[in-house]
Amino acid sequence: MKYPKALTEIWDTVSKSLGAKDWTLSMTNTADMSSALKTHCVPTLRKMGLKGSFPNFYRDVDGFVSLVNFQFHAPSERFCINLGFADPERRNVVDDCKSFAPNKLRVSMTGAFYRNGIYLPDRWRVGQQPVGDRFFSDSWFSYADGQDEGDREGQAIDLSQLARHCADLLMQEAEDWWTGRRKFVASTFLEHGS
Numbered sequence: 001m002k003y004p005k006a007l008t009e010i011w012d013t014v015s016k017s018l019g020a021k022d023w024t025l026s027m028t029n030t031a032d033m034s035s036a037l038k039t040h041c042v043p044t045l046r047k048m049g050l051k052g053s054f055p056n057f058y059r060d061v062d063g064f065v066s067l068v069n070f071q072f073h074a075p076s077e078r079f080c081i082n083l084g085f086a087d088p089e090r091r092n093v094v095d096d097c098k099s100f101a102p103n104k105l106r107v108s109m110t111g112a113f114y115r116n117g118i119y120l121p122d123r124w125r126v127g128q129q130p131v132g133d134r135f136f137s138d139s140w141f142s143y144a145d146g147q148d149e150g151d152r153e154g155q156a157i158d159l160s161q162l163a164r165h166c167a168d169l170l171m172q173e174a175e176d177w178w179t180g181r182r183k184f185v186a187s188t189f190l191e192h193g194s
Helices: 006-016 023-047 161-193
Strands: 051-053 056-061 064-075 078-086 113-115 118-122 123-125
Touching: 023 064, 023 078, 023 161, 064 161, 078 161
Parallel strands: none
Antiparallel strands: 051 056, 056 064, 064 078, 078 123, 113 118
16 A cells, blocks of 8 residues: 555654654554454454454443454554453443443443442453552563564564464453453442442
């Protein structure tokens, strides 16, 4: 794809300042990574009962809406997979979006629960790892060739292998995370009233 010269000059400057080598290469890699995720992760999401189209997916079960979003940062050639939810009463959805149909809800429209001293994070990044007792790493997957991973510096990334790994992580993490949120919301609002 040919981009206007002014746009490529701006993005070259921005991407270089963020560490990317070449904006047009970065955009090509992003398109290839998106294609691999569509090939390997979307069928997994469909098996899990989610609807929607890349990069946003949802599933409505008795008003509890499970959400998935693929978020890219093209200049650094990274992406993350965000899980979110909307409870049946939409208590964790920003005010302007509470009336949205399930297929219009997005992870970014949700907020954390704070109720009677109880905190429930509203989002999860697939692949997060515990760091200490209370925090988790921020999980971004790199598809840049040989950048930032000492053991594979200068090596090409197998995008299909990375996408299959992400599909496996979705299967391992998503249902348990949503089930935990559903149970927490139900018990919190039954115990404390709505």
